[in-house]
Amino acid sequence: MANGAPVCGPISTFSRVRILHALFESGTAQIRGTRTIGELCEATGLHPNTVREHLQRLIEGGYVIQATEHRTTRGRPRTLYSAATGTGDASSPIARDKAKAAAQRGDLLRRMLPATASALGRDATYQLDALIEHLEESGFEPVVDDEQLTVDLTPCPHAAGRAEDRPMLCSVHLGLMQGVLAEAGGPLAAEAVRASGLPEECPPLECTVQLRLTEMTAA
Template sequence: MTSGHPAGYSAISSYSRVEILHLIQEQSQRTIAELVDATGLHANTVREHLQRLIDDGYIIAEPEKRTTRGRPRVLYSAADGAETSSPIQRRKVRAAAERGDLMRRVLPETDATELDTAAVHQLDAVVEDLLDAGFDPVVDEQSLTIDLTPCAHATAQAGHRDVLCRVHLGLVEGVLREAGGPLTVTGMLPACDPSECVVQLRLRGDATRP
């Protein structure tokens, strides 16, 4: 189901990359100069982080469209599965659906679901992406939740929980949109325990869910 990378290999295991990704999720078409100013990191370090995020399908790079002479700047945007789509993320989504379908044919008992095929494929893609990112997600198809507890990232980077949660939610939303289907993200379920991390999903048009 996964690439087999350890959690430490994940592109979002580094808070510097999380911070960069957060900035790009908040505003698309960022330049390296803007990211250097915002993070205080050296330009070469920012470039290395950006390449890692590109390689994992989290962001894309495109040259600036210019009408004047001069070398165009490179602009970085988050792969949100809608306006901005990463070819790497598209390949991941297709591969996850194929592996999920194969598993359900080999193990028919795993096919017991009330969700339609598009929603199941969305969950296939999200679960694989989260596993590759170092999580151990548990999906409840009845309540439409994804339990990420314990979140290794939140433990290692406890002082940045708000940013981490926004970035993680953005990644889940992007994968769901890239996969295409009825599932969308509502948000994180409130919890007294800061170590708990549960993502709430809903079916589009389902007025019974928040």
């Protein structure tokens, strides 16, 4: 990453990436879309205390939702965890508040620098505000192209990581960006992460996020 700044946010460690990946891929859990601590430990190989610590950080960031199991039989209800996807029961109040705060900061910036305004409309602009703050929190330096609907994330702060870990990392980060855009509400969705290059190459790994307008907006 530029200037040697540390990578932070929801994907600051590969342990968190593995936990988030297990939540995004939780179709085999006992209750679809959710995982227990035990299931996450089994999926990641991490100690329960480590999983709990990372989950708490992810909940505080608005990326994971915690709920209590509704039981119809006797027994202590379990605590269930799911990824905040921004839709239905998987919407995080923390993530919504972060999106509103990002929009307010974006409006302030646009009043001072009118040239920074997007031509995509208010709702899409607020989505980009939330997405940019999420990316900056995650250690990226995003450059948005309103016309091509792309976000350039080069240089990627994760370029020096193991090549075999990159597919999971990109998949998780795409899911996080989709959740951020959904929580903000609007016509934009994250469609794909395009990455190329090798960790030892210079310049570092090239990384671009492709956005798209929903069919409803296009119509």
